Amino acid sequence: MYTLDQVRCFIAVAEELHFGRAAERLHMTQPPLSRQIQRLEREIEFKVFERTSSGVSLTPAGTSFLVESYRLLDRVDTAPRKAKLIAEGRIGLIRIGYTAVSGYNVLGHLLTCIRKHLPDVQVELTEQVTSSQIESLQNHSIDLGLARPPFDGEGIISQPIYTDNMAVVIPKGHPLGQHRDNVSLDEISKYPMVMFSPKDAEYFHDLLTRELGISAKQGKFQVTDAATIVGLVAQDHGIAIVPSSTKVLGRSDVEYLNIPALADIAVELHAIWHTDSSNPVLQHIPEIMSDFSTQSLDD
Amino acid sequence: MYTLDQVRCFIAVAEELHFGRAAERLHMTQPPLSRQIQRLEREIEFKVFERTSSGVSLTPAGTSFLVESYRLLDRVDTAPRKAKLIAEGRIGLIRIGYTAVSGYNVLGHLLTCIRKHLPDVQVELTEQVTSSQIESLQNHSIDLGLARPPFDGEGIISQPIYTDNMAVVIPKGHPLGQHRDNVSLDEISKYPMVMFSPKDAEYFHDLLTRELGISAKQGKFQVTDAATIVGLVAQDHGIAIVPSSTKVLGRSDVEYLNIPALADIAVELHAIWHTDSSNPVLQHIPEIMSDFSTQSLDD
């Protein structure tokens, strides 16, 4: 097999079309250069130069081999640097799972931070409920999740990234709208509600039932996706308690009430990842998160 | 700079994760292998292996460098073969200029032959009149042309590829249609004609005026493109004498007359190329042409 030195010799001669000058450029004398070329030609089994009376010229195959040689040396040069960048997590891919609600608000800001810190890292996004994200993290089919507690999977690390609060959403013109922002929970309990699913929206479901004492039976529908809940509310299928960030859905057919009973209820979104993920991009999560937390998310 | 031998050593150890076995696979002993890896690590300035008590493992950067190494060695392996194939004209690009009429018929068959002989050669097609093809050949902006004589450019080589004949084209329902295929030239001269342009369709223009003695003045329009001529005939702007291969245009609003006066008029299409084209694909023109000539073009 031929060597990189031979390729470098070849390129020099091909560029100079003169063994003497090429040797000079390579800080060597003609004879060993000549031998290197001969050896290269023996290894690759074709002549790269035509040695005529009037000088040296590339053969057709040599001409083609020259461009291949450039590419080869380029790869030789970039391979270690690229490997280092990959290992440092500065280039590569990060696959992120996110809950639908986080997509309304937090995700965009997170992507901005990622872009800022790691401009050459590709991002792949998949909408997934929390339980599915944990499974994917353990499969190693995603690298990072944006999810709601609890995280009971093995090896899952979580860090709070954003705190939202809950609000009552009612259809436009609903009687509760009259009292604006000063409604008690008891009041609300009189109306049928669209509830979060206990399975795929465990966090919100438990929050409503446990923390607020709302009966699951009050819900005529059990829905996973907050956007769907708001949609059902708009179409008069009940009222609901949803994260405030659903406001960015921008629906004009609903109203939000920031009632006192919900004022102290904080709903947390966490970034989660797996301890033994091999993706080097995750190294930068701390710096990205700390940058993220300095930004205002209000809109 | 690191060497390919070092890369091969690295791959062996990375695959075995064991210096001893890797050395065995490389038909050498552990010490020099160990030194090769050390040297590699010194050259690329990062450690590729973690030497722990419990054995050898790849560092993150080493893991990335492994995939780069595979690609590198792959290129080392393919570069000479690729160069040889390019030089032999078995892979690469051939840029072909063709006249509009040749596109109706000959071009397709030629491409079939090229595909058959040179399945891995890409073909780029540009419609050009003969004079423009010659210019492009001299510019080296095309490699091959399909054109009509004469070829008076410097260094142009031509070879006949297809012989067509001329036919009278008349609009459907035209009085000449009654006599079907038994019309004299004199008869035709009574009707206004759509003529070929003397500049961009020199070959056909000269054929009609010189060989058949048709006066240029008989033409109300002078047109470059045969398809346009047939279109104008269809719309009753005159009759015309055009190559028979325009029949493949498939227009039902015109009729063709194969009159005796045109029976012996052969119109030739040539493949043309330039002596000092550097495109190695042209080496295969002879074989392609001889294969082409054994095929029937009638449809």
Next chain:
DNA sequence: ATTACTTACGTATGACGTAACGATT
């Protein structure tokens, strides 16, 4: 003690440089 990688040292392959050679203008 054994296993496995690294360091030390002597040997040999091979790459360089000088010198001589051959071919062309």
Next chain:
DNA sequence: AATCGTTACGTCATACGTAAGTAAT
């Protein structure tokens, strides 16, 4: 005669293998 690439030959660097060393189980 001069230029330029190749062959011949002696020297030195580099890479190998053997042997000894070191660290961990």
